[in-house]
Amino acid sequence: MYAVEVKNLSFGYGKENILDNISFRIKQGEFISIIGPNGSGKSTLLKLLNNIYKPKSGTILVQGRNIKDYNGKELARSIALVSQNTVIDYGFTVEDIVLMGRYPYIGRFEKEKEEDYQIVDEALKLTNTYNLKKRRINEISGGECQRVIIAKALAQNPDIILLDEPTSHLDINHQMEILKLLEELNKKQGTTIVLVIHDINLAARYSDRILLLNEGRILAVGEPSIVINEPNIERAYNLEVAIERNPITNSICVIPL
Numbered sequence: 001m002y003a004v005e006v007k008n009l010s011f012g013y014g015k016e017n018i019l020d021n022i023s024f025r026i027k028q029g030e031f032i033s034i035i036g037p038n039g040s041g042k043s044t045l046l047k048l049l050n051n052i053y054k055p056k057s058g059t060i061l062v063q064g065r066n067i068k069d070y071n072g073k074e075l076a077r078s079i080a081l082v083s084q085n086t087v088i089d090y091g092f093t094v095e096d097i098v099l100m101g102r103y104p105y106i107g108r109f110e111k112e113k114e115e116d117y118q119i120v121d122e123a124l125k126l127t128n129t130y131n132l133k134k135r136r137i138n139e140i141s142g143g144e145c146q147r148v149i150i151a152k153a154l155a156q157n158p159d160i161i162l163l164d165e166p167t168s169h170l171d172i173n174h175q176m177e178i179l180k181l182l183e184e185l186n187k188k189q190g191t192t193i194v195l196v197i198h199d200i201n202l203a204a205r206y207s208d209r210i211l212l213l214n215e216g217r218i219l220a221v222g223e224p225s226i227v228i229n230e231p232n233i234e235r236a237y238n239l240e241v242a243i244e245r246n247p248i249t250n251s252i253c254v255i256p257l
Contacts, residue, residue: 001064003028003160003192004049009058011041011048012216017056018044020216028159031186031193033203036213037237042196043084045213046162049194050081063159076104080153084164084196094132094140094148098123101155123154126189127181143174150181160192161185167197175199179206204228205251212236228252 004026011019019041026032034042047053049060051067060067062078070078080101101123102116124130127147132140137148146166153161163182167175183206185191197203203210204224211221212228214236220227233241233254240257 001028002026002061003030003063004194005059005061005064006049007059007061009048009060010056011044011053012056018216019048021058022213022216022218023058024211024218024221026160026192026194029186029190029192031183031195031206031208032211033195033197033207033209034211034213035197035200035203036219039215040213040236041216042213043164046081046164046194046196049162050079051075052081073104076156076158078158079160079162080156080158082149082153082161082163082166084166084168091136091138094124094129094135094137094151095120097137097148098151098155101152104156119157120151120155123151126154126185127151141174143170143177146170146174146178147181150178154185158191160194162194164196165198166195167199167202175202182206200228200233200254201246201251204253205246205249224252228254 002025007023009019009022010017034045036042044053048055051070062070098120099112099116102112102119106112121130124133127150129144129147129151132144132148137145167178179202182193182195186193207224209222210224210227212219212232219236220232228243230241230243242255242257244253244255246253
């Protein structure tokens with residue numbers, strides 16, 4: 001069984017499609033990155049995979065079941081979404097924020113149980129944010145906040161985590177922290193990671209496969225060495241590039257010319 005299957009999916013407003021008849025599969029426990037130029041439909045695709053947007057046509061299966069057949073709490077037990085540029089203005093503590101990830105398991109008039117707090121603590125430890133537990137979310141750094149939001153997603157105990165540019169606006173140190181954390185969750189916990197990211201070189205370094213979107217269609221999908229080549233990148237980004245292998249990481253590297 002696949003974690004996600006997308007079949008002939010289209011989405012748009014009026015007659016104009018943002019995504020046009022795309023199909024692909026994501027294996028259980030896979031780390032897949034979605035890349036492409038601005039406006040290619042990357043963030044829209046993630047919202048469709050989390051049932052925030054409804055497709056014009058086509059089908060999305062989550063673990064073999066039509067996404068339309070899930071209710072909100074059921075889907076949240078399978079999929080967690082880390083949105084782009086999450087801003088929390090209220091003075092919640094870090095623990096409060098991560099505890100919100102337990103909502104799919106708590107009834108309307110129920111209180112959090114000891115088990116919920118144990119799961120929150122484990123998520124905080126996995127993301128190296130346990131020491132921030134009692135801090136206010138609006139008093140910590142951007143990189144720390146992003147790790148807390150990922151901890152909230154982990155507290156949902158999902159099989160699949162969708163992340164929409166979680167490294168945007170972070171310095172390179174915090175970018176690497178986030179990518180290494182996702183890699184660890186993928187390799188050690190078996191979590192399926194679906195990552196929208198602008199940095200092609202980071203996508204190539206950490207991903208099992210890459211999906212390249214261009215103008216709402218899939219230009220290529222496969223292993224980084226197959227997808228990231230001069231013709232594909234030049235066509236999608238309208239930019240002349242050279243493709244080399246990083247001698248230290250042995251991953252594909254794109255060099256703009």
